[in-house]
Amino acid sequence: MQLKKINPNLQKALIENDLIEANEMQQETFSTLKSGADAVIQSPEGTGKSTTIALNVIQRLEKPIGESTRALVIVETKEKVIEMVELFQRHGSYTHLRVIGVHEKGDIDYDKNQISLGMDVLIGTPTKINDMFSSAGFNMNTIRMFVVDDADVLFRNRMDAIILRLSLSVEKTQRLFFCSTITERVEVLADKIMIEPVFFEAE
Numbered sequence: 229m230q231l232k233k234i235n236p237n238l239q240k241a242l243i244e245n246d247l248i249e250a251n252e253m254q255q256e257t258f259s260t261l262k263s264g265a266d267a268v269i270q271s272p273e274g275t276g277k278s279t280t281i282a283l284n285v286i287q288r289l290e291k292p293i294g295e296s297t298r299a300l301v302i303v304e305t306k307e308k309v310i311e312m313v314e315l316f317q318r319h320g321s322y323t324h325l326r327v328i329g330v331h332e333k334g335d336i337d338y339d340k341n342q343i344s345l346g347m348d349v350l351i352g353t354p355t356k357i358n359d360m361f362s363s364a365g366f367n368m369n370t371i372r373m374f375v376v377d378d379a380d381v382l383f384r385n386r387m388d389a390i391i392l393r394l395s396l397s398v399e400k401t402q403r404l405f406f407c408s409t410i411t412e413r414v415e416v417l418a419d420k421i422m423i424e425p426v427f428f429e430a431e
Contacts, residue, residue: 238319327347368394374401
């Protein structure tokens with residue numbers, strides 16, 4: 229992908245997965261997301277939002293560091309968790325970032341143990357992530373990226389209170405919402421938890 233100052237290990241994996249050309253959304257958002265700014269990215273279904281999340285998180289984290297989670301990616305369903313984990317494993321194969329996916333069907337004790345061994349990226353459904361952090365007392369302040377995929381759908385399903393609570397547990401982080409439509413709920417929560425967010429709206 230022809231993106232400015234892209235991590236060479238990420239670039240290598242993207243080429244191997246036939247992702248040669250960045251689409252318009254990926255080109256427009258890359259520099260802003262790389263800078264650490266808060267943002268709301270709206271783009272229609274099927275335009276590569278999940279891939280955009282994976283490549284930007286991999287770009288910012290670069291390699292495994294320490295034991296604590298550095299990126300939190302919240303998705304809607306178990307199926308989305310599995311899909312997102314596969315994307316990270318495929319595109320992050322040369323960075324060796326440690327990625328785990330958690331959802332309601334998983335074993336919470338097993339998941340907690342995996343995270344305590346050392347984790348870079350935690351991907352999960354809002355309810356499961358909330359249960360894990362409230363019961364295990366993990367340190368949320370190591371999280372550098374707080375990403376919500378399908379934010380419009382999650383907030384419509386009344387998950388905004390959980391996401392607000394999780395966000396308030398992190399002192400300083402980059403907060404990103406990805407959505408198909410910028411709804412009033414998306415705007416309200418962005419206003420509550422983000423610092424001068426940049427809005428990207430695709431045609």
